[in-house]
Amino acid sequence: MRKVFLLIVLIVFILSNALIAQIKISGKVVTLEDRPLEYSEVILFSEKNIPLVNRLTNEQGEFNIDYQKGIYKLEIRQFKQVVYTKSIELISDIQLGTITVDATNVLGAVVISGRKELVERKVDRVVFNIENTISATGGDALEALKITPGVSVRNENINIVGKQSVRVLIDDKMLELSEADLANFLRSIPADNIKNIEVITTPPAKYDAAGGSGLINIKLKKAQADSWSLSLGSSYLHRNDEDEGAITSNFMYNKNKLSLSSSLNYRDGGETFSYQDYNSFPAELWNTKQRFNRGYKRLNGVLDMQYLATPLWTLGFQYIANFNKTSSNRNTKSLVYQHNANVPFNEIISLTTADQKPEFNSINLFNEFKLDSAGKKIILNLDYFKYTNDDTRPYEGTSV
Known part of the structure; x- marks a missing residue:
């Protein structure tokens, strides 16, 4: 009886290891000119398109991924632009060899x-x-x-x-x-x-x-050593439904023992999204259309100061302020059909609006003490953080 029990334990151990055994995927990514494409993202997705593993190609364009058996999608991206995709089934180690991709527009x-x-x-x-x-x-x-x-x-x-x-x-x-x-x-x-x-x-x-x-x-x-700079800028973005304007300012100073950087930025604009989806239920079919409009005003400021009191002691101060005002509305219209019917038997209309005013203030005081030339140091931080959000969301709905 004991031998049978030990045999069962051994079989279970072998099977469990086989199920979770790691299988290697390897390959090399090159450009059309046969140059290694370094720092590309190689991502393994599940069948439900959920990212599971992410690796970067090295200086030679090579990559290795270890994962368990299954069916997956392999995707190669260069700065978020997909340049290669392939469905693979992991049963044993896979060597994809040299993968040639066109990344001309991305690298530009x-x-x-x-x-x-x-x-x-x-x-x-x-x-x-x-x-x-x-x-x-x-x-x-x-x-x-x-x-x-x-x-x-x-x-x-x-x-x-x-x-x-x-x-x-x-x-x-x-x-x-x-x-x-x-x-x-x-x-x-x-x-x-x-x-x-x-x-x-x-x-x-x-x-x-x-x-x-x-x-x-x-x-x-941060400002470069022994320098100061001031920059002012503005931008305007035109969209089909909404526009955005922005004003930016930055000041940097670094001389002697004092380093200072500050920025003040303001954006005013909006955006519009439209959605449509179908949902099938045993007794009926829903066709839902949504239109979402959002307008925003965003003000952000940062002030950062550091003072080198001694070669081994630095003290500093950082203040971050952020003020937002967002107004949005979502119009939703759902048409409810019986299966195989061309005319809806019910229509549901809803309007949701939201006015939000999130804002926060963050203050940090710190002291940094260097202990030796090997990089050991002690950092003392004192933080203050205050966050508020005035959030109003009225809802109106009708069914006809």
């Missing part, structure tokens, strides 16, 4: 000459030096995240591929905002003010409170 939007590499790999993170691209020029921080390798942005949801949740930081300071408010805040930051974006898949010990989530750290530009 990248400027790297004489600067840092566009994407840097570190032990626990990937650094996207967005200041080296022109594709984000005129955009905002949320649009910058859309082209950041390893980051997925759908509507107002920000994710790191392969992570259950994500937290966003500005200059190493955590933002405690809801998804919608975070998206509104990021829309108020011009992409031109961003130096780089760090995608941290293995958070360091000081972020233990973030649990198993990934981190996105947005680093704002």
Whole structure:
């Protein structure tokens, strides 16, 4: 009896290992000119189009993905533009060989000459030096995240591929905002003010409170040593239904022991979306049409000061203010049909409006003490954060 039990345990162990065994997918991505395409995203999707694994190609354009048996979709993207897609069934290791893609239009939007590499790999993170691209020029921080390798942005949801949740930081300071408010805040930051974006898949010990989530750290530009600059700008965007105007200002100063950077940005505009969907039920069919209009006013200000008291002691101050006013309305019309009928027997009309005024003020005081030349240091932070949101959502509906 004991031998039978041990045999059953052995069989179960072998079968479980076989089911979760990791299978390798490998390949090499090159351009039409046979040049390695580095820093491309290679993403494995489930049959339900859910991203499961994300890898970046190396300097030789090579990639490796380890995953379990199943049917998937493999997609290769260069700055969020899909350049290759293939359905694959993982049974045993797959060598895709050399994959030739046309990335001419994508690479044309990248400027790297004489600067840092566009994407840097570190032990626990990937650094996207967005200041080296022109594709984000005129955009905002949320649009910058859309082209950041390893980051997925759908509507107002920000994710790191392969992570259950994500937290966003500005200059190493955590933002405690809801998804919608975070998206509104990021829309108020011009992409031109961003130096780089760090995608941290293995958070360091000081972020233990973030649990198993990934981190996105947005680093704002600072003044170069022994310099100062002032820039003023404006932009106008015309859409079919709504327009947007923006005014931006930036001041940077770095001389002697004092470093200062500040920005004030204002956007005023709107956007319109239309949706239509069909839902089939056992007794009836619903045809729903929606039109969503949103107008917004966004004011964002940042003040950052650092003073080098001694070669080993730096003290600083950062203030971030964000004020939003959003007015929206959603018109929904649902026609309800019986199956095989051309005339609806019911019509449901609803109007939802919303007036939101989210705003927050964030203040950070910090002291940084360097302990040695190896990089060890002690950082003392004092943070103040105040958030309010006046949210009104009246609803009106009729059924005829």
